[in-house]
Amino acid sequence: MTDTQSWDAGDLARRLAENAEAVCWHYLSAGRRHGNYWLVGDVHNTPGRSLYVRLHGGPDGRGRAGKWTDGATGQHGDLLDIIRENLGLLNFCDAADEARRFLCLPQSEPRSTPDRRDIVPLSSGTADAARRLWAMSRPIAGTLAETWLRHRDLTHLPDLSSLRLHPNCYYRADADSPTQTWPALIAAVTDLDGRVTGIHRTWLARDGKGKAPVAMPRRAMGDLLGNAVRFGAVSDVQAVGEGIETVLSLHEIMPDLPLAACLSSAHLAAMTFPSALRRLYVLRDDDPAGDHAVTALQARTQEAGIECLVLSPRLADFNDDLRYLGRGAMRAILHPQLAPQDVARFLHPVTH
Known part of the structure; x- marks a missing residue:
């Protein structure tokens, strides 16, 4: 060696x-x-x-x-x-x-000298590099990131401070491939204290209505294990899932429910529990990896004295339910799966 x-x-x-x-x-x-x-x-x-x-x-x-x-x-x-x-x-x-x-520690890639200050090279996978990219990104209002989210029928956007846009984010398929730049939705991965430990990038098409035509349009960097992309302040009840758009689909129906996207089944299974957490909803993805994550979380929550309830979509995921079945159908799907006290607390009538 x-x-x-x-x-x-x-x-x-x-x-x-x-x-x-x-x-x-x-x-x-x-x-x-x-x-x-x-x-x-x-x-x-x-x-x-x-x-x-x-x-x-x-x-x-x-x-x-x-x-x-x-x-x-x-x-x-x-x-x-x-x-x-x-x-x-x-x-x-x-x-x-x-x-x-x-x-989630990608191989280091050679640095390139950017021609413009708003172009960030895809360099190391460190938390410091993730924080630099986050700092150079901008709020999503009026950007292609907002276009992308609305294209997925996600409209409760003003309070999504954990999402930003970078207009010219470097993309390289591998170390031997040429560097490209595409707009990218940037999501902050944070620990329980709110410190940015990593980011997740979704490279977008030039019009924002789809993902960029690259081999791997989604990538994460930084320290992800145990951390998550968070929406809403941590409380005694929280819902967690893998994908950002999947988790945000619940935000459309229950905007006051704290949410977290862990970005993969392995990281979902390993999420860190807030000390105040008493009930955890797990958004199930319909695949073997998703089933493994649910099983792991059920065992861990039982050991920690936390109630664990699984939320299952009608279609492949909750974003598909939102887009193809509609908000009314999603409310009907979620209602019997929620604890009775959470129906009154979080399942508010649609107001838009």
């Missing part, structure tokens, strides 16, 4: 260890948490209790988060080893790529 690989392995192992429980939920979902350990049968996610992963370091500094041992085989290692063994990856580069994917 080269010195660069050694440093990269250590850095990735440290980042994985900081999110040890989320890693276990994703790769060792057949196991369960017991105190400070995650217990499962083996690295291949077999049910059982032979393999144990330390989730947090000890208060006296002894024991490191992310370290694991299989009592039956004597195997041991860190969470990067778990990923490699779990997926059957043969070399370090593949395991590192998978770890970066899970942590």
Whole structure:
């Protein structure tokens, strides 16, 4: 292993260890948490209790988060080893790529000198880079971002302070591809204290009525794990889902309900719970990854003493329900799935 690989392995192992429980939920979902350990049968996610992963370091500094041992085989290692063994990856580069994917840490790309100050290169995936891009973006009112959202039948827009537009955001399909610029909807990913830790970009067509014609029109950067794109102040009740437009579809029907978009099923399963949270609504996506996220959240909320209710759309997702069935139908779909007290609290009559 080269010195660069050694440093990269250590850095990735440290980042994985900081999110040890989320890693276990994703790769060792057949196991369960017991105190400070995650217990499962083996690295291949077999049910059982032979393999144990330390989730947090000890208060006296002894024991490191992310370290694991299989009592039956004597195997041991860190969470990067778990990923490699779990997926059957043969070399370090593949395991590192998978770890970066899970942590939303894209490969670094060469910087280019922008010709204009309002063009930001797609450079590193760090939180600092995300904050710079966020600072250089503008509110969505009167922009192509507003056009895009209205094209998805999303009209409750004045209070969406977590969304902005960058008119000329760099896009590169990969390190060997030429740089393009497209307008982009920029969403701020924040922690529970409201600090921007990352951003999500949706590159848009020149008229704002669709996504840009590029290979990957949606990408995230920064520190996403446990964080989310948030709409509304955190309270005792919250609804969470994967996609921004899906979550905002509920905002159309229940504008006072706090919402969060976690951007992927893995990050939805690993979301951080606000301390005041007592009831969590999970917007279910109709696919195996979405089902896994729901199962993981149900187990975690039960352990935390939080009521967890699943909201299921009639069509593929709630934005499809909004666009093709209408607001009245969405209210009818949601009404029986809500706790009775939340019907009166959040399911207000449509006023527009």
